[in-house]
Amino acid sequence: MARIVSSTPAPGGARLLVIMGSGETSPTMVTTHRRLLERLGPPPVPAVLLDTPFGFQANVDVLARRAVDYFRDSVGLDIDVAAWRSAAEGTSVDGERALARLRAARYVFAGPGSPSYALRQWAGSPVPDLLADKLTSGGCVTFASAAALTLGATTVPVYEIYKVGEEPRWLDGLDLLRVAGLPGVAVIPHYDNAEGGNHDTRYCYLGEARLDALERQLPAEAFVLGVDEHTGVILDLDQDSATVVGRGGLTVRHRGHSEVFPAGTTVDVAELRAAGRPGGGARSAPRSEPVPESRPLDRAEPAASLVDTVRAIEARFDAAVAEHDVDQAVACVLDVEQAMVAWSGDSLQSDHARTARATLRRMVVRLGELATTGSHDPEATVRPLVEALVEARGAARRGGDWATADAVRDRLLDAGVEISDTPEGTRWRLLT
16 A cells, blocks of 8 residues: 655655554653654654544543553654544544644554554555655654555555454555565564463464465565564664664564574574565574673663552562551552553553552552551560560469469469460460
């Protein structure tokens, strides 16, 4: 659909095509967004959110606002919405405004939704050519999740296959990856998805059997680019390079044979093409194998999901409560609340926010219990008095005054302190 352009250096700055497997509006991609913007020159960088992929959803305004808030609050970028929610926009004033914003933007972002819906709305419109122009004149096109599926020569209609049950098939894509030197490619985000639990949801919810069937429908020279969740691939059109960032890896797959490029890897685009040739992807690099970084990358990434973040904080909270460290426990409660805010823009959280809220409520209740029972160790509080009485009882026993010794023991028991006489001496404990 896109007009194909040359890969000569652009007069207007960096030319970048970025694929994100997921996490595009989560804490894991904040650093990547910031670095992409730095490549485009000094701020302010004109930027737009292209909302077409989720334009059919009833909460489209809410989703757009969340993305705008994420870029403003987390990335430090004021991003406009290029509202192209249906093909009808082409005949409206709002549609012309969206196209004007798209033309002026140097950073174009699109994310979750439906790839087949987006392609239908863009068909016959100026949008595909405007996206291709960014990769000629200078700019960055960052497509994630559903939008990422549209970048290849062919596209998987995910909803129709996974939700509706249609037979696996391909649609024509934008073929923007041809501009980056990767013709005949199909992009599969969410490549390592594991939400299915008892069924295979890898490969953007397709699973192995469906992806295998789809691969057999591709031309012999075509191949798959699989991008893991919370992972990005930065294609630098001037350097003809691909850099993998984030938490997972980039997989080049041809007819079931895969080669994996882990995060931290920078390779020539020619190497990706070679890996995608028939027989070229016969080896698979283990993801645990360290790969030298040819360019400095920030590896201090946050946890991969809100649930992972909250679980780590919850463990710190439980340890703080066990140590009667009220300040640390309160800090953990605040950390959970902050994590919920930070991850609120992520489109993949599903029930994660509900889980985090339940954890937060449990922590607040536990803090309330501490307020009732006191944060100090009760044994430490009563220890001087109990040990004085234990010593007095011991003196009575040594003097043969058994009545006094028994009376002390009984009064301590009434007060919730149990006495045990052992060969090593007298022991005591508080009864709960």
